[in-house]
Amino acid sequence: MTTKATILLVDDDQHLAESMADWLREMSYGVVVAMTIAEARSRLTKQPFDLVLTDLRLGTEDGFDLIAHVRKTAPATTILVMTGYATPDTAVEAIRAGAFDLLTKPLIDEELSLALERALDQRNVAIENDRLRQQLDRRSGMENVLSHDYRMLKIFDVVDSIADARASVLITGENGTGKSMIARAIHNRSSRRSGPFVEVACGALPDTLLESELFGHVAGAYTGANTSRAGKFQLADGGTIFLDEIGTATQAMQVKLLRVLQELQFEQLGGTETHTVDTRVILATNENLAAAVDAGTFRQDLYYRVNVVNIVLPSLRERIGDLPLLVDHFLREASETCNREIERFDDEAMATMEQYPWPGNIRQLENVVERAVLLGRGSVLTLEDLPPELTGRNVDNFQSISSQGNSDGGSSAPVRVGDVSGKSLRDALEGPERQIILQSLKAHHWNRAATADALEINRTTLYKKMKRLGLDDPRLQFA
Structure with a gap:
């Protein structure tokens, strides 16, 4: 027989409890009986229950203490309360404490059966909502990170793996590759998703203002600071802080960042009180920090501290x-x-x-x-x-460029001949010839020797054609 649900029945009246347990088992419920709060707590530690059905008066003990314990240790368990001394105030108090419903003794079978079904239906709805919420949370932050590329799919796996880690994450890549979106995805897939996500563009502020922005300041810390203000690290407490353009931080700021990353402690600008926060730190840069360390512009100890997990976004x-x-x-x-x-x-x-x-x-x-x-x-x-x-149609009025070659040597667009009426063969072929040469130049990064070899013509012929077709202007390389 399939069990509808598991119930912990708590009542100090042994005869009533056993009778009710037998009836519930006949209704296909799995029932465990406890007669004291201590016994109920012990049962709850040994197995999970779908529902707790408890009396409010358990000898000298108060059923509200059990409700509070269940809410704290087993929040997914639904609580039904029964009592022979119910008043309107008792019902309100029980619901506020976390009970789903209150039933008055002596219990009527149909009333109890209906109450159990309603309680379990509500629990199933809550479980389904939680499941859907988890699915949404899992996708959250990635809905706009669209890719079939194997590099990005590997990055998605990394995001899943490190979402709940405490280690700092360094996201590197060119401008515009989506570093902020990946940072948000890490936050939204972590257990911190309900906490704040605070983003700071480190390169947008001078050092003094950046320190105030990150750590806050006390009143009188500088001219115009009339009141104290919390910094971004405090605002991100319990959540995630995303420090973009970290490579622009000065040496002095790097020292302060190293401390807060190691200890999660700092003082506000102008203050002496030490603040401690629980904040996940994600950093991003489009610079080569290893080269900056070699050049002496980025602290080596900070580099090793932030480069625990490095996610490199492809262009x-x-x-x-x-x-x-x-x-x-x-x-x-x-x-x-x-x-x-x-x-x-x-x-x-x-x-x-x-x-x-x-x-x-x-x-x-x-x-x-x-x-x-x-x-x-x-x-x-x-x-x-x-x-x-x-x-390729630029503001300097160069001849129309109908398409460009891929800088990595990818496939070419179809060559367009255009309208040739009234043109000589030489003039009619200029457009397609120019397009073919331009595509090949771009595919070979404007290496003329490689372009000539690819087109199977000698270099002198290529140079003459480039000059005749207006392709020798160096500004075309950046068009």
């Missing part, structure tokens, strides 16, 4: 296979925000974006997509809706 050009996924996501977001009905980018525009090196990474891609949605005229966005830095 967008290293995970270019994710670009269609990211473009689709940003396109839907921008369309909704701008109240535009945009379906997609056409193939030519997508090919151009896939070949662009994206120096600003995902942040730049998001801005490009938003700009295209704002300025696009049709429901399908085209090459004309992309900014000049992607298409």
Whole structure:
């Protein structure tokens, strides 16, 4: 027979307790009987119960003491209270103490059965809500970190592994790769998710203001400090603090950070009282801290302290296979925000974006997509809706560049011949020839010897063609 639920029945009337236990077992409940609070506590330590059914008067003991104990040690267990001395105030007090319901003795079978079913239904709903909440918490922070790239999938595994660790985490990568989003994901997947997440851009403030921002200050600490103010470390107590651009911190600030990372203690600016916090520290930088240590601009002891776990985010050009996924996501977001009905980018525009090196990474891609949605005229966005830095049509009025090669030597966009009516063969071929040479130059990082070999022409011929086609201007390398 399947057991509906396990019940701890607590009553000092042995005859009544055994009779009720037999009836509950006939109703397919698993029942354990206790006659004192001490015995009930012992039972609770030996096995979990779905429900506690307890009298309020247990000889000289008070059932409210048991309610408090259950709420503290087994918060998922539902409590039903029964008493022969109920008043309206007793019922209110029991509910406030944590009981689900109060039943009056003598108990009626149907009344008890209904109360048990309602209590267990409510418990099942609470369990399901908690399960769904945990699923949401697990995904929280990652819903915008979209990737099929194996490097990012490994990073997701690392985030799961270190989410609840106390060790500091150093996130490195180029600007715009999503370091802040990964920091939030670590926080949201940890047991600190209900605590605050406090972000500080260390490079945005001078040293004195940064110290006040991080550690707070007391009244009179500096001119204009009329009142005391808590710092970010105090505000992040019980949660996570994210220190971005940590590589910009001065030597003096590095000493203060080393202490707070080691001891989680600090004094406010201008104060003498030592404050202690329970804060998880995540740091990020786009600089090479190991090189900064060698150069003497970053303290070696601080480097080893922050570099316990290092998450290195790849650039967008290293995970270019994710670009269609990211473009689709940003396109839907921008369309909704701008109240535009945009379906997609056409193939030519997508090919151009896939070949662009994206120096600003995902942040730049998001801005490009938003700009295209704002300025696009049709429901399908085209090459004309992309900014000049992607298409090569720049402000210096260079000849139109219909597409660019991938800086890592990726696949090329289709060559466009365009309108050739009224043109000589030489003139008609200039456009495609220029595009082919430009793509090859970019694919070989503007190495002319490698480009000539790839195109199977000699270097002199390449130089002449570059000059004739306007490709010898050095500014084109940065277009």
